[in-house]
Amino acid sequence: xxxHILSAIKLTVVMILFFTVIYPLAVWxxxxxxxxxxxGEIIEHNGKKYYSNIGxxxxxDKYFWSRPSAVDYNASGSGGSNKGPSNEKYLAxxxxxxxxxxxxxxxxxxxxxxxxxxxxxxxxxxPDFSVQAAKVQVKRIARIRNIDEAKLNQLIEEHTxxxxxxxxxxxxxxxxxxxxxxxEISK
Amino acid sequence: xxxxxxxxxxxxxxxILLAIPFGKYIAKVYxxxxxxxxxxxxxxxxxxxxISGINPQTEMNxxxxxxxxxxxxxxxxxxxxxxxxxxGSLPLNPDKNPGMSADLAFNTVISFVVNCNLQHYxxxxxxxxxxxxxxxxxxxxxAGTGMAAAVVVFxxxxxxxxxxxxxxxxxxxxxxxxxxxxxxxxxxxxLSFEGTPMTFEGKDSITTLQGDTVEVSRGPAAAFVPIKHxxxxxxxxxxxxxxxxxxxxxxxxxxxxMIGQLIIPMAMVFAxxxxxxxxxxxxxxFGVMTAGFLMLAxxxxxxxxxxxxxxxxxxxxxxxxxxxxxxIRLGAPASGFWSIVTTVISTGSVNSMHDSSMALSGMNExxxxxxxxFYGGVGVGILNFFIFIILAVFxxxxxxxxxxxxxxxxxxxxxxxxxxxxxxxxxxxxxxxTALAAALPQYTMATLNNPGFHGLSEMLYExxxxxxxxxxxxxxxxxxxLWWNISTGFVLILSRFxxxxxxxxIAGLLAEKKFIPEGDGTLxxxxxxxxxxxxxxxxxxxxxxxxxxxxLGPIAEYFxxx
Numbered sequence: 001x002x003x004h005i006l007s008a009i010k011l012t013v014v015m016i017l018f019f020t021v022i023y024p025l026a027v028w029x030x031x032x033x034x035x036x037x038x039x040g041e042i043i044e045h046n047g048k049k050y051y052s053n054i055g056x057x058x059x060x061d062k063y064f065w066s067r068p069s070a071v072d073y074n075a076s077g078s079g080g081s082n083k084g085p086s087n088e089k090y091l092a093x094x095x096x097x098x099x100x101x102x103x104x105x106x107x108x109x110x111x112x113x114x115x116x117x118x119x120x121x122x123x124x125x126x127p128d129f130s131v132q133a134a135k136v137q138v139k140r141i142a143r144i145r146n147i148d149e150a151k152l153n154q155l156i157e158e159h160t161x162x163x164x165x166x167x168x169x170x171x172x173x174x175x176x177x178x179x180x181x182x183x184e185i186s187k
Numbered sequence: 188x189x190x191x192x193x194x195x196x197x198x199x200x201x202x203i204l205l206a207i208p209f210g211k212y213i214a215k216v217y218x219x220x221x222x223x224x225x226x227x228x229x230x231x232x233x234x235x236x237x238i239s240g241i242n243p244q245t246e247m248n249x250x251x252x253x254x255x256x257x258x259x260x261x262x263x264x265x266x267x268x269x270x271x272x273x274x275g276s277l278p279l280n281p282d283k284n285p286g287m288s289a290d291l292a293f294n295t296v297i298s299f300v301v302n303c304n305l306q307h308y309x310x311x312x313x314x315x316x317x318x319x320x321x322x323x324x325x326x327x328x329x330a331g332t333g334m335a336a337a338v339v340v341f342x343x344x345x346x347x348x349x350x351x352x353x354x355x356x357x358x359x360x361x362x363x364x365x366x367x368x369x370x371x372x373x374x375x376x377x378l379s380f381e382g383t384p385m386t387f388e389g390k391d392s393i394t395t396l397q398g399d400t401v402e403v404s405r406g407p408a409a410a411f412v413p414i415k416h417x418x419x420x421x422x423x424x425x426x427x428x429x430x431x432x433x434x435x436x437x438x439x440x441x442x443x444x445m446i447g448q449l450i451i452p453m454a455m456v457f458a459x460x461x462x463x464x465x466x467x468x469x470x471x472x473f474g475v476m477t478a479g480f481l482m483l484a485x486x487x488x489x490x491x492x493x494x495x496x497x498x499x500x501x502x503x504x505x506x507x508x509x510x511x512x513x514x515i516r517l518g519a520p521a522s523g524f525w526s527i528v529t530t531v532i533s534t535g536s537v538n539s540m541h542d543s544s545m546a547l548s549g550m551n552e553x554x555x556x557x558x559x560x561f562y563g564g565v566g567v568g569i570l571n572f573f574i575f576i577i578l579a580v581f582x583x584x585x586x587x588x589x590x591x592x593x594x595x596x597x598x599x600x601x602x603x604x605x606x607x608x609x610x611x612x613x614x615x616x617x618x619x620x621t622a623l624a625a626a627l628p629q630y631t632m633a634t635l636n637n638p639g640f641h642g643l644s645e646m647l648y649e650x651x652x653x654x655x656x657x658x659x660x661x662x663x664x665x666x667x668x669l670w671w672n673i674s675t676g677f678v679l680i681l682s683r684f685x686x687x688x689x690x691x692x693i694a695g696l697l698a699e700k701k702f703i704p705e706g707d708g709t710l711x712x713x714x715x716x717x718x719x720x721x722x723x724x725x726x727x728x729x730x731x732x733x734x735x736x737x738x739l740g741p742i743a744e745y746f747x748x749x
Contacts, residue, residue: 008259010239011356012266012328015363018231019327020320023368024385027375027410031385038385040405040433048394053382053432054403056395063397067515076390076402077311078427080512080540082663084641085495086748090511094498113503115494119511122430122522122540128515130507168194169438170518179396 045180051075055127056176061104062144064129064137064182066175067116068097071124080122094118105140112136128172131160145186155181191520195488198442198524202449209450210457210469216365217338217358217462228364235360243360246351249695252339253688255355256332260300260684263325267296270321271314280315281389282404287313294672294679295322301683302329302564304415304422304535304658305649305675307667311404311426316387322422323411327363327371330418333566334362336687337455340573341462343694344594347702352695362566367417370447374413377443382436385409408433416448419564421535421658429525429538430514441517441538445528452532452562455569463594467713472572475718479561479725483551484527490545491523496748512540523548530555533564535658542636542645542661546748549644549661550741556655557733558725559613564656570690572721575728576712577606577693579721583710593712595704596697609689613654614732616678620650621736623674630670636663640747644740649675654682 031038041052050056057073058066066073070081083090097118098110114132134156142149159178163169215222236243247255268289270277275286287295291307298305299322310319335358342352379385384405391403408424412434415422429435429444456476460469491513494505508519517525522539529536530552541552555561560571580598584591591598624631624646635642645661652659653675660666666675711717 004255004258005262007239007241007356008255008262011235011241011360012259012262014235014238015328015360016324018235019363019368020324023372024320024323024407024410026372027379028385028387028407030376031379031409034379034385034409035382038379038409039388040384040386040391040403041382041436045396048396050393050396051391051403053436055432056397056401057399058397060397073395073399074401076404077309078404078425078431079309080427080430080543080662082540082542082636082661083511084542084637084644084663084744085497085509085511085545086639086641086744087637090637091497095501098501098503110502111504115498115503115505115507116510116515118503119498119513121510121514122512122538123425123427123432123514125432126514126516127432130515132504163190164194164438164442167190168197168442169521170191170515172515176396183396 043177043180050176052174052176053127055125058175058179061140063179064134064141064175065117067126067129068118068120069124069126070120073125075125078123078125080124081120105137107139108136127174127176129175131156131171131173134173134178141182147186151185155185191518194438194442195521195524198445202446202453205446206450206453207457210454211461213366213454213458214461216361217341217458222365224365224369232360232364241356243354243357245354247354248350249339249343249352249691252352252355253691256336256687257684260332263300263328264296267300267321267325268292271295271318274315274318277315277317279317279320279387281387282315284312284315290669290672291667294676297676297679298658299325299420299422300329301656301679302333302418302420302533302567303653303656303679303683304420305653305660305666305679306422306658307672309426310424316406319406319411319424323414326414326418326420326422327367330367330414330420330565331359331362333564333687334366334455335359335566336691337566337569339691340570340694341459343698345463346698348700349698352698366451367414370417370450371413374417374443374447375409378412378440379409381440382433383409383412383440384433405433412444413447415536416444416534417451419448419452419532419534421529421533423536427537429536430540432514435517435538438516438521441521445525448532448534448536449528449562451565452568455566459569465594465713471713471715471718474715475722476561476572478722479558480527480531483531483555483561484524487523487527487548487551488520490548491519494519495545509543509545512543514538526552527555529659530657531558531561531563532568533559533655533657535652537659540662541648541659542663546741546745549648550737552659553644553648553651553737553741554729554733556651556657557613557617558729559655560725567656567687571686573690573694574606574609575721575725577602578610579717579724580710580712582724583717583720587710589708589710592703592709593697595702596700597703598697602693602696605689605693609686610728612685613682616654616682617647617650618732618736620654620674620678621647624650630668634665634668634671636665640740640744644744647736647740650678653678656683
């Protein structure tokens, strides 16, 4: 028994060295060749930097709104609402989000609102929304920014990311990239 | 065809196609045969053994194996308590996160030592990078522990009559260095290039396009995330696990993480067949596991795609499916698929919030953990399945009126008693835990995030996840309280070590017995008929133990929605 304890301690120490020093350093070495040296992918715009993978809150009417978030897009943490599908208080909140959307977007029928615009993502930091989520906001933005709707639709088209290799997974639009491009064309 | 469904089919098929040759590799590793990585790893392992004074060739019987296993686990537990409680004043802490309270450290360390990874903290605020690295170490070694135990069972059926079953340290070290490490490294490579951070810098502060100031947590995640999946651990670097856009940045990273977690549990089944030279038996086991897996996964994909009827009734476009708690880059179908993969095998990492799954999806996630042997965790999955095989052998034996035999060994009273205790322990821990939590609302009521039937499901899920050593959660539950930390901590210890000791003991006892050559009357265990028998045993045990509580939780919720 005593022999086992001593062996166990010694084996633990050398394995700690191997798995928590050598292995991470090897991965760190690989990551130096990755985008932005493994510090998270960055977009620079007007001298400011943003993380392209970390969603941002867009609540202003002149921007494409991002999805609701349980942590207000503060990436020092992360979290979903964790509301169950039958929770009545939660369903009332969803209804309220729909009503707010309709008030800010006159002329839109509620059957055009995609579900991702009224539900919070799992991380609270979702960088994307669906193509329909972008399209349903075109009318509002065209009016406020005084841009042609067709031009906005074309912008969305350009920023639609196709499924992986064109065949796997969903289509999506990165909200931050879309809004940066929107600022660009309305200068 | 729908690109989201196609993605799932490719993920699953690729996993199987990779698992078959990998199983052969695993069998070679444990059999001590030559493999590709020998030139690199032989010298490293030699250093390990030299420093620790271990001779990896010393043969052990099953009891010595278990003593070695428990001792080293004890060392990890004590060291872990020390590190997590003092991490606040240790190096590698750029975000100045504090040390853990005693009860939280107790829960966290046990949880990672037993390969469960319930996380009652959030990585961003609860751990320093040193703490994260310690947990990463535990993710390697706890997976290695489970695999080493499974190999003891492999050995017991390879040799005809024996008490010496190899060396625990040999199996354990090889599992970590030759199986877990290479796969993790490949995955780390993919993740770094997909955008998972690997930096020692702390939080970054940015001003958003709209003008808000927010902070962004980073860290050495690309080293941590792979072993979380490859070792079927599931403990995330960030609070929301693989739903976090840093931990799972793209659909490609999602596929890679999915394959990373399926490959070893599947490969262990094939390794068993190669190792004992009965490949047909592996296919029987794999067939039963796959049938069970698909019966849970397909409905979940479907239900998550169809969305929440209560939201559809509000008249909006819900063609994307149930998007509450899900990410756009992954989509509802892949999230539904993941929710079953992560619960049948004991990973417990999540890429969507299970608390917001549809009612019956939640039930399937629970059932997957209640059964806990459709693939199952690395090593332990096959041990759990082994218990069901023994039960099926016994029942079939009674039906045809012969002494039950498995692979030429008589299964007698002592083995049956152990098998029964282990089979009933899991429901016992889940149901007693949940019943206590429901009976003592002063400790639990305030921690629930949802009322009614779903609230009961939250408590049931927590104990099921603890007892299955899974680690996912209905995360709305405010689980960092004395009650949850301590009660699930004890469930974790019992549900880890007894289901390892039980099957190893049975195998050890059978190995000592005389070998009876196969005759005309021998029950063939590598046939579809016997597979059906095993499946029936699993289904009956699960239904008898769990149907009542499922009726009170998810099933009742389902009927309240439609």
